[in-house]
Amino acid sequence: MKNPFRPSRAGRTLIAGAALLSAGAVLAPAGTAVASTAPKREFKAHYVALGDSYASAPLVPDQVDATCLRSNQNYPSLVAQSRGAALTDVSCSGATTADMTASQTDGVPAQLGALNRGTDLVTITIGGNDIGFSTVLGTCAQLTATDPTGTPCQTHYTSVYEDQISDAIDQTAPKVAQVLRAVHHRAPHAKVVVVGYPDLFPDDGVGCTSKTVPLAVGDFAWLRDKEKELNAMLFRQARKNGARYVNTYTPSIGHDLCKPTGERWIETFAPETPAAPVHPNAMGESVMATAVESALVRHTRHR
Template sequence: MGAALLSAGAALAPAGTAAASTATQSRHKVDYVALGDSYASAPLVPTQVDATCLRSSQNYPSLVAQSRSATLTDVSCSGATTADMTGPQSDGVPAQLDALDRGTDLVTVTIGGNDIGFSTVLGTCAQLTAGNPAGSPCQSHYAGTGADQITDAVARTAPKVAQVLRGIHHRAPHARVVVVGYPDLFPEDGAGCTSSKVPLAAGDFAWLRDKEKELNAMLARQARHGGAEYVNTYAPTVGHDLCKPTGERWIETFAPETPAAPVHPNATGESAMATAVQGVLTRHG
């Protein structure tokens, strides 16, 4: 009966009132806050607008904000972990969740890669390659004893991501929350490539690919259980990994030829991530 009363009341409302309400809604700009690590901030991608966080004006949050005519507060920062959502980073960058309030309409977050130490893992892999370039020395280093250290790190990061999502909902209770996954870094077929710019052993490509998939799968689960949506940026970037030639490569090598951080999206990669985010935002309202 309450719904019927509301419907009747709407029918009796003066036309001018309804028109004014519609006009007010149309004038409202979405208050969008972007959180996350370097895959959100886009280090070295032109144009850099924050030297401390290595944040680009062409990162995926900026592109999404432009396409939706949203008001963007971008606090994504290179090197961020889940701990930096609620506390300042070591360089004095404020806690990222401080950017949220009850007026926030949309939140995107890319986080978790630094919690599992993926950059350190890649550095270790590169160092081990020289000793066994045709084998899988990195996999042996991290998983040779039976327990896979990276799989364990992903599992330990899951509750941290869940806590971040709870914190977002608490500070921005009316916001639409979107977890943005990581793009495809390594060849999907696991074949790898031989290049001085990609110093990885032949047998480690498939293992590294699978570790990234485990990270993304964990993020998708936490989004689903944490009242958030998940954006799969992996699938639409397959075929544009760090082994592809310039022009086809959306993820740069260990020695980038296009302005971007090593093993990070270049401008085209960030644009692809933005398109994936836009697809979810549009498809689900």
């Protein structure tokens, strides 16, 4: 059965460039106690970034890939800069788990093709497009006028017998697991990190009324819970499949799309700073990078 939540290509607006750094080795004359005067060339770990638009940072300056809407200030680029790693960034707006193993569109090959046995670090943010979250948000916005103080979107997607979004999340779980197994197969020596989604909606469930956030007041808490449910699924799949999970939700609480410009790390439906609607702006990507880097440092210390 066709997944009603998978957005169309035109609707998958959720989408820097690869900063390839050289690696080398120091050669010294054999059998001599005299230190070589040749300049040392630092080894650069190979880091591959996979995922969707929350990794690629669409419209955040500077955009370096027009097809995938990828920024050179996305969290993978910032992590690579911090660690001095050689980055191959194939994250792409609109990507789903299917695009890890198949071409997403003309000129955009399967993302897992960037991996090899020499890959040292892999980060991946995926799953939001599998459940069609951008389509859900569009539907919620359209329904707001029917009951602006109620829960028209929640009512649309749920009933006594089912919750369509929860069902879509459950259906996405084995797809994420399959991707993680494929990553380990292609990059058996890599540290694999699943990066969750930041806080999009007020964590206290209290909504905001604004032309730039056209959501019914009662739907904010439900949408918040659906995002937490998605992140919880990613956490479980990471643990079950030999990957670390990075929580970007908690560090971004209090900086959701309802906050004013300057405090807001997630843009509204009509962004006031360069970013895609309901996506991290430059500060949001920076906070995600910090969360990833902190997790990597903790992992190294506890090894």
